[in-house]
Amino acid sequence: MSNPESYVRHLGGETGHRGFFGGTASKTRVVLLAVFIGGGMVGMVMGLGLPALLVAVAGVGITMLTTARTHRGTVLERRRKRARARARRRLGTDEFLPYEVGAWDQLQEAISQGTKTEKRAAERTALKMRANPDGSDGMGWLQYASNMPGIAWHAPIGEQPYLSVAFSVSGQLRGMETAAALTRAANAWGKFLARRAAPSSLIRDVQTLTRVLPPDSARQQQWVKTRLETVQDNWTAAQRESFEAQKLSYDEVIRKSSADAMVQRHYVVVSWPLDQQFTDAATKFGHGRDAWRALMADQILATERGLNDAKMGDVRALTAKQTTALMLHQQNPYLPIDLTRTVDPLQAGLRSHDEFSAHVVEDVDPTALIMGDDGPVSPSVTWWHRTAAIHGQNLAVAGRSPLWCLDLLIGRELTFVRSVSFHLHLVPAGQAKAKARADVVRDLAGVMADQQKGRLVSDDSATRMSAAQRRSADLAAGSHHHGVDWIGFITISAPTRDDLAQASRQLEEACATGLGIERLDWQDSFQSAASGTTWPIGRGLRPASPTLTSRAINRLAGRTEKEALS
Structure with a gap:
């Protein structure tokens, strides 16, 4: 029998790497304290x-109060969110209209x-019309041909471009499945990530995404339709009645099972x-963008093999149309998730506007028809979306199995449409080990200082130290482990504001009771941009800056020799 403890891992308790002076205070607090002092x-x-001293003391006190963490965030964060929402409404960027050449x-x-009035209205409307919604700002395509893997090219403002x-x-x-199968699956996924965290790997970020939605019974209905007998002219009234009852019975089975x-x-x-490193590797495949595509074709095949080795089942790279269809479905769940015939990869957004706590999408339901003035038309629909982040410091410190998110994915009490995404930034072992050791030393020094001064050691200090020690032990020499920075996001969707509010409460309760997530960080005041964190485009995680030593080593590594084969 397998030991169930073999696949239990500890999560939670981490609030980021320690600062120069120890602890995990926010940069805002450190900067403000430095300014006032x-x-x-x-x-x-x-x-x-005395006036200068009083101002400094008052500033330090106000800084400590406004940056103190609570279960609703800090005072400064809440004021920043309200200011951001007001600024977006004032500028008109809280609404999105898909770009159209004629309208532009x-x-x-x-x-x-x-006229002056027309100019003012046109200028405000022009601010709303953009090529991409906020969640996929700066996104284009390196390759979007049919029947080929879609390679998205991202150049978000203020971030490093990536594919x-x-x-x-x-x-x-x-x-x-048995516990042994669960352990093998977890180990296989860990090996997939570890092999791509090495400094020589071109991959640096991996996103897992699960879309939870009602079942589509179209295939079952088609199966029933092809299996039923055709109506015969020589049937009696009793036979016809039995046939209709049989059809109703099948419909009832499908309806109840769904x-x-x-x-x-x-x-x-x-x-x-x-x-x-990427452009250097691409030179081995030729010149220009064709070299990039050739390199990516090799990388995609290697990734597919890796996912197959990780026991991920049926693996296939999505085309640009399939990726865009998934993004459109996440904005309007009435759009079939696999419908690609009418999808344009260059049109990935639907008309929407932002409220403080919701991203509101306005579209139509193509699966239904109503009678309009000019004949049958698809009815207008509205979908409300809200996104929350899961941070490591908001997790209760506990041993967790690979199934710790199961209640979030298939929980019976969660009956709303949702997307669950985790972003993983892979950190090479050397860099992760250096940070873990530094965190252990600083945490241990803080604990020893408290003990020498006769103060009680706080639970937060002990928790941070134990978490850092576990990371350091996991990264021991010969373990073949690498580091990772991670964050999770959940986007919930509902057709009305009241339904969204109820879904938010249900999600908070399920996370607090079943998953040990003590607080969900709702991304209010920029919900449209936050929706992109659960789209299949790798948005949502800004990795920690590499250490000075890591940057120096990367500079010393230089580029590969021109004569080298790889």
Whole structure:
């Protein structure tokens, strides 16, 4: 028998790497404290005396209060969110209109030739019209041909450009599995990540995405339709009545089996940063963008083999149309997730607007028809979305199995449509080990200082130290383990505001009671951008800056020799 403890791992308790002075205080607090303390010292030296001291003390006190963490975040964070929402409404960027050439030309004509009122209205509408929604800002395609893997090219403002490819997987487990099978699956996934965390790997980010949605009974209905007998002219009235009763019985079976049921669709998104290492490797395949595509074709095949080795089931790279269809479905769940015939990869957004706590999408339901003035039309629908982040410091410190998120994926009490995504930034072992050791030393020094001064050691200090010690032990020499920075996101969807509010409460309760997530960080005031964190495009995690030593080693490594084969 397998030991169930063999696949239990500890998560939670980490609040990021330690600062220079120890602890995990936010950068905002450190900067403000430095400003007030430094300003007070300078003021005292310049002879300002008591007023400078009072201002410095008051500033330090206000900083400590406004940056203190609570179960609803800090005061400064809440004020920043409200200010951001007001600024977006004032600028008109809280709404999104998909870019259309004809509409854009009309707006430009109104701006240049219209009256003052028309110019003002056209300018405000032009601010709303963009090529991409906020969640996929700066996204294009390196390759979007039919029947070929879609390679998305991202250049978000203020971030490093990268390429991403989405893979559809059927998952590692099917039905009832033994603990040994669960352990093998977890180890296989760990090996997949570890092999791509080495410094020589071009991959740096991996996103897992699960879409939870109601089942589509179209295939079952088609199966029933092809299996039923055709109506015969020589049937008696009793036979016809029996036939109709049989059809109703099949419809009832399909309806009851689909009621309150949810199915999961699983995806893995892999990202390649466009850094010097990538362009250097691409030169071995030729010149220009064709070399990039050739390199990516090799990388995609290697990733598919890796996912197959990780027991991910049926693995296939999504085309650009399939990736865009998934993004559109996540914005409007009435759009079939596999419908690609009418999809344009360059149109990945639907008309929407932001409220403080919701991303509201306005579209139509193509699966239904109503009678309009000009005949049958698809009815208008509205979908409300809200996204929350899962941070490591908000997890209760406990041993967790690979199935710790199961309640979030198939929980019976969660009957709303949702997307669950985890972003993993792979950190080479050397860099991760250096940070873990530094964290252990600083935490241990803080604990020893408290003990020597006769103070009680706080639970937070002990928790941080134990978490850092576990990381250091996991990265011991010969373990073949690498480091990872991670964050999780959940996007919930509902057709009305009230349904979204109820779904939010249900999600918070399920996370607090079943998953040990003490607090969900709702991404309010920028929900439209936050929706992109659960789209299959690798958005949502800004990795920690590499250490000075790591940057120096990378510089010393340089580029490969021109004569080298790889």
